[in-house]
Amino acid sequence: MHKELMLLGLLRPGSLYGYELHRIVQAHGELYSDMKKANLYYLLDRLAGSGHLTVQAEPGTRGARGERLVYTITAAGRERFAELLREVLRSYEPDHNGVDVAVIFLSHLPASEAVSLLAERQRTVAERRAQVAAELGDPAAHGPLRQIAADHLLSQIDAELNWIERSLAFLHEVGWTGAAKEDVNGQPA
Amino acid sequence: MHKELMLLGLLRPGSLYGYELHRIVQAHGELYSDMKKANLYYLLDRLAGSGHLTVQAEPGTRGARGERLVYTITAAGRERFAELLREVLRSYEPDHNGVDVAVIFLSHLPASEAVSLLAERQRTVAERRAQVAAELGDPAAHGPLRQIAADHLLSQIDAELNWIERSLAFLHEVGWTGAAKEDVNGQPA
DNA sequence: GCCTGCATAGTCAGGGCTGACTATAGAAAG
DNA sequence: CTTTCTATAGTCAGCCCTGACTATGCAGGC
Numbered sequence: 001m002h003k004e005l006m007l008l009g010l011l012r013p014g015s016l017y018g019y020e021l022h023r024i025v026q027a028h029g030e031l032y033s034d035m036k037k038a039n040l041y042y043l044l045d046r047l048a049g050s051g052h053l054t055v056q057a058e059p060g061t062r063g064a065r066g067e068r069l070v071y072t073i074t075a076a077g078r079e080r081f082a083e084l085l086r087e088v089l090r091s092y093e094p095d096h097n098g099v100d101v102a103v104i105f106l107s108h109l110p111a112s113e114a115v116s117l118l119a120e121r122q123r124t125v126a127e128r129r130a131q132v133a134a135e136l137g138d139p140a141a142h143g144p145l146r147q148i149a150a151d152h153l154l155s156q157i158d159a160e161l162n163w164i165e166r167s168l169a170f171l172h173e174v175g176w177t178g179a180a181k182e183d184v185n186g187q188p189a
Numbered sequence: 190m191h192k193e194l195m196l197l198g199l200l201r202p203g204s205l206y207g208y209e210l211h212r213i214v215q216a217h218g219e220l221y222s223d224m225k226k227a228n229l230y231y232l233l234d235r236l237a238g239s240g241h242l243t244v245q246a247e248p249g250t251r252g253a254r255g256e257r258l259v260y261t262i263t264a265a266g267r268e269r270f271a272e273l274l275r276e277v278l279r280s281y282e283p284d285h286n287g288v289d290v291a292v293i294f295l296s297h298l299p300a301s302e303a304v305s306l307l308a309e310r311q312r313t314v315a316e317r318r319a320q321v322a323a324e325l326g327d328p329a330a331h332g333p334l335r336q337i338a339a340d341h342l343l344s345q346i347d348a349e350l351n352w353i354e355r356s357l358a359f360l361h362e363v364g365w366t367g368a369a370k371e372d373v374n375g376q377p378a
Numbered sequence: 379g380c381c382t383g384c385a386t387a388g389t390c391a392g393g394g395c396t397g398a399c400t401a402t403a404g405a406a407a408g
Numbered sequence: 409c410t411t412t413c414t415a416t417a418g419t420c421a422g423c424c425c426t427g428a429c430t431a432t433g434c435a436g437g438c
Contacts, residue, residue, distance in 0.1 A: 002287025003394095009294045011438065019417050031293060033285050039395050067402095068417070085298065088291040090307040092314045094346060095284065096222050098191025102277040103338040104200045104220060110273065117278040125281045144363050148356045149292045158285060159348035167337045174333050192424095208387050228425050230388065256386070256432095 002088050003043055006032055008052065008073060008081040013165055015072040017058070019045060030135045035078045044071055045095075052077035111178030116167065122164045192232055193276050195221055197241065197262060197270040203262040206247070207233060220338055221323045233260055241266035292356075300367030304357065311353045318346045 010021060021044075022037050035043075047053045054074055057067045073081075098120075104116050132153055139150035198316045199205065199213060210233075211226050224232075236242045243263055262270075288310075295303050321342055328339035 002290045005287070005294070006290045009290070014298070017417085022417090031289055033287060033290060036396055037417090038397080038419075042199075042394075063324075082297070085291055085294055086302075086306060088287050088312065089295075089303075090309050092310060092317060092349065093286055094317065094342075094349075095286070096280055096342075097284070098194070098222060098277050100220055100338045100341055101191045101195045101198070101222060102274055103271075103334055103341065105194070105274055106278075106334050108198075108201070108271070114278075117275060120279050121281060123282050124279065128281060128283065144359065144365055145292055145295050146360065149289045150208075151355065152289055152292065152352050153283075153285075155348050155352050156345070160281065160283075163341050164345050166340065170333065170337065176333055206387085211387090226387090227389075227427080231425075293435055 001084065003033055003035055003039070005046060005081065005084040006035075007040070007043060007047065008084065009055065009069055011073040012078065012081060015029050015070050017068040017070045018069070021071070030153060031146075035064055039121060042120055044069075047071075047077070050076075052080050107178065109178060111171070111176055114178055115171065118164055118168055122161065122168075125160050125164065129154065129161065132157065190273065191271060192222055192224055192228070193236060194270065194273040195224075196229070196232055196236065197266055197273065199266065200242065200260055200262040201270060202331055204259050206257040206259045208257070210260070214215075214295055219321050220335075236260075236266070239265075241269050274275065296367065298367060299367055303367055304360065307357055310344070311350065311357075314346060314349050318343065318350065321346065 054069045136150045139147040225340040305326045325339045
């Protein structure tokens, strides 16, 4: 849903052709949802089919393939954009990356390995945080909205980092011993 | 990926048939990844195809349809389980629920509406937090691992809540004025 | 005995998304 | 002038997943 929002939002200021959109989306990788080329064309086709965009084949001025498909937003598209904007802002879909499930089954690993895997996760996440921060540059330089979006990205990552730290401390504190040795690949008790 | 982990983890203690798995997954809705019935059968088939599970058709003892497909984990399945457990714990895939995109485009709404939409989001998220907390019950009663998983779920939601609050304050603080009136559904500047 | 309703058990068409592919225009090299 | 290389532009088979559907056995009322 937010992918359509993004496309309509990018086309609002003026028409673009497919590959151009692709480059914009790739460039702002962190802020915008990542979207592979094939998916992008699929969505553009759908938006065109539903009358939110119009397509014109511009004969090969320069570039490749001899034809570039130029997408232009329609009045219906602008309305849809506003609608989606409201909808996405309003709604919240928390999703579950799967660690929760892994944690529940953590008793099937020896404590030492569990701890070192969590430590590895911690490093991975920290690395990612640095990378995202670097890619965002100085958000304040791009206005308050950019700053808010950047804050969202980073604070989610920070929450994950804090959770890992807390959990490691907690496991240590309660003296968690993990799996019996034979449980790692063995039969149920 | 974590869905396979979950299925293998549930079958580790002993064989189950499809519908039974379905009920378990539904019951623990918040902790386990939500998985619709059709997806579950699809994954079971795949796991069976790859030799991680075996299937036997048990003739209709009781229940429906006259046949229930009983799934049993194999040795390869146990190995796969351990492998997935390590992989899921180690890796981190942050995902972008789309608000970021919406925030970037927030300048296309009047400030007053933007603020009230964010406030609505705040209520939605708070509600969800209460619901999740209720469904989790007392996590400490189910051991430290359950407690850690619950902490993860709630802290992600809390991070979202904190972000909304910060952002509302920030918008107020900088005296953000939002879109020019004609931009809401109008032409680009 | 028969009908209705419900819980159980599984299937199917089709939508969203991706990795890997094809195809073209022009630049660089010889 | 031809070959080769690169950036550009778009397509396709096929995977994962879901909503809606089919089908069966049993309980209870009449």
